[in-house]
């Protein structure tokens with residue numbers, strides 16, 4: 139294959155800052171390698187993200203699952219380049235978007251990438267949108283700034299997008315302010331913002347956590363439909379074990395800033411290979427069964443400034459023994475493509 | 490079944506909507522509109538419904554925290570609505586509440602000992618002064634906290650531990666009924682299970698009756714004996730946990746249940762999906778007839794004209810407020 143076919147220059151929409159970059163379309167769409175983020179805090183350095191790696195291909199959905207504080211949002215923000223530094227510092231790793239390491243780019247280039255190639259949907263639409271501008275103005279702004287559209291063209295695009303994400307009477311609602319929308323409708327507006335410039339990747343950080351269950355179902359369906367239609371890569375960040383089971387292709391479970399298990403969605407729900415994943419699955423009640431007593435995980439997640447030695451999960455783990463206190467488990471390959479950071483993954487699988 | 494401990498009959502709670510400098514009343518939010526229920530000794534009655542449907546308002550009315558607009562609430566046969574405040578304060582000993590947000594419901598300037606012991610100030614008969622410290626330490630132990638932490642402040646505890654503090658305070662006066670308003674909604678999954686288990690253990694240990702209000706249908710199924718489903722101030726379906734989850738008959742219950750994700754990717758695409766359209770109407774100006782009709786896929790003209798009563802209908806085995814009630818299994822896979 140001639141090199142020109144493999145290496146595709148930035149699309150015409152990309153500005154000068156990005157035009158000189160070569161996006162390798164044969165490389166994985168998004169390839170995060172050994173990402174590390176520290177926070178400088180009063181109690182010392184908190185290792186919020188501790189060597190996270192994953193790959194996302196076009197048309198696939200990766201679910202990042204974990205309880206609050208485990209580093210999901212910080213991971214997303216590091217990929218997007220929107221961490222506040224200080225206190226945050228990316229201290230290691232690579233974020234390769236079609237082969238280009240975003241961590242090496244300057245702020246101007248990253249802004250371009252954020253607008254054109256990676257869209258983000260946040261949990262709290264009300265604080266992510268600007269309260270003093272209409273949603274039409276905010277959507278249109280993207281086209282005026284990045285596509286040199288006229289005001290009129292930009293507004294037309296805004297209406298088209300609002301319509302696309304299922305906002306009734308988009309032509310009228312385009313002139314409304316964020317607070318005039320219900321929670322679910324606001325989330326649709328934010329999805330429209332993230333989609334506006336046809337990104338290759340969408341990162342949705344707890345997009346339905348604040349919503350009622352019927353609205354959650356609508357929003358998840360919208361995201362899944364759009365992703366399939368446009369063959370985007372979708373990263374779905376959530377603490378909800380049910381939501382990811384419904385939509386993700388692959389799952390990455392995080393604990394204390396580290397991925398502890400990574401697998402195909404069917405494999406992980408069928409037979410988890412890490413004690414933490416197993417315990418999580420046993421600790422949630424199910425709507426389709428009247429269960430027994432819930433298996434709760436004893437204790438609390440660790441303080442990130444003073445992590446337990448060895449495996450960070452060992453103080454709460456029912457499989458733990460001496461070795462877990464001493465050796466930090468690497469990410470063992472359980473089966474090809476399936477990883478677990480537990481010395482005794484085989485025992486977990488068999489249990 | 491055992492005796493009724495708490496009974497509500499046709500309870501309404503309307504909040505006035507005021508406008509202008511004179512604060513003229515221009516309408517009412519019908520937050521709770523004609524709800525009747527009975528809580529039996531030792532059982533857990535779950536109340537589910539989406540935000541704004543009136544769950545918290547109902548909870549507050551049931552324990553006499555806010556007065557009902559009309560209707561009756563009886564605790565062991567004694568009417569609470571219209572009761573003298575002094576008597577109400579006494580009787581409130583028997584009904585306690587646990588809130589969702591362990592962060593904001595605990596006074597940050599008070600030690601845990603003070604917070605848990607506070608109810609003894611009003612009800613000195615439960616614990617004479619000299620015994621209070623020991624009582625508080627006992628309570629800390631009962632909810633799984635260290636008695637040595639009696640002098641700590643709320644911020645020194647995690648979310649789950651703070652919820653335990655809230656539970657200890659609710660237990661202080663040895664109540665008969667505890668109303669739990671979204672007690673685990675703010676907690677992480679692993680901690681949620683700890684608190685749910687604690688509530689279950691306390692129930693069997695002390696013979697408590699619970700009203701368990703939550704929007705999480707899975708948690709409610711787990712903990713409840715019977716479940717009521719609310720929509721826009723009304724109870725639309727009421728039955729045993731099995732009746733509601735295995736044989737729901739109201740279209741709203743069915744839509745709610747079908748929207749709950751199940752942690753089993755094998756069921757993907759095999760469960761019935763009822764996706765509601767439209768927005769929740771305003772509780773200040775609810776639709777005529779059946780309040781759910783503007784979002785209901787079964788609605789006919791009769792639904793706009795007459796309000797369906799909550800009653801047992803043909804083919805059903807429990808009360809449902811739908812003219813066209815019929816059983817649809819939405820929780821399980823349909824191959």
Ligand SMILES: Nc1ncnc2c1ncn2[C@@H]1O[C@H](COP(=O)(O)OP(=O)(O)O)[C@@H](O)[C@H]1O
Pocket residue numbers: 177178179184186204205206207208209210211212213225442
């Ligand atoms: N601004 C900040 N200052 C200090 N520490 C922070 C900050 N933001 C996040 N952290 C730390 O990073 C960890 C991961 O946070 P986050 O990624 O937001 O977790 P989550 O998985 O809930 O999204 C937290 O435990 C917290 O200690």
Ligand SMILES: Nc1ncnc2c1ncn2[C@@H]1O[C@H](COP(=O)(O)OP(=O)(O)O)[C@@H](O)[C@H]1O
Pocket residue numbers: 504505518519520538539540541542543544545546547772
């Ligand atoms: N103090 C109040 N004044 C006016 N309206 C209220 C008040 N409290 C609740 N409401 C309204 O009553 C309705 C029911 O609220 P609430 O009981 O909090 O619902 P839920 O707990 O189910 O989310 C909502 O429309 C809410 O806005």
Ligand code: SF4
Pocket residue numbers: 412413414449450451452453455456457458459462467479480481482483
């Ligand atoms: S390595 Fe040890 S402590 Fe860590 S999860 Fe596995 S068994 Fe538990």
Ligand SMILES: [Mg+2]
Pocket residue numbers: 210211212343344
């Ligand atoms: Mg987060």
Ligand SMILES: [Mg+2]
Pocket residue numbers: 544545546671
């Ligand atoms: Mg409430």
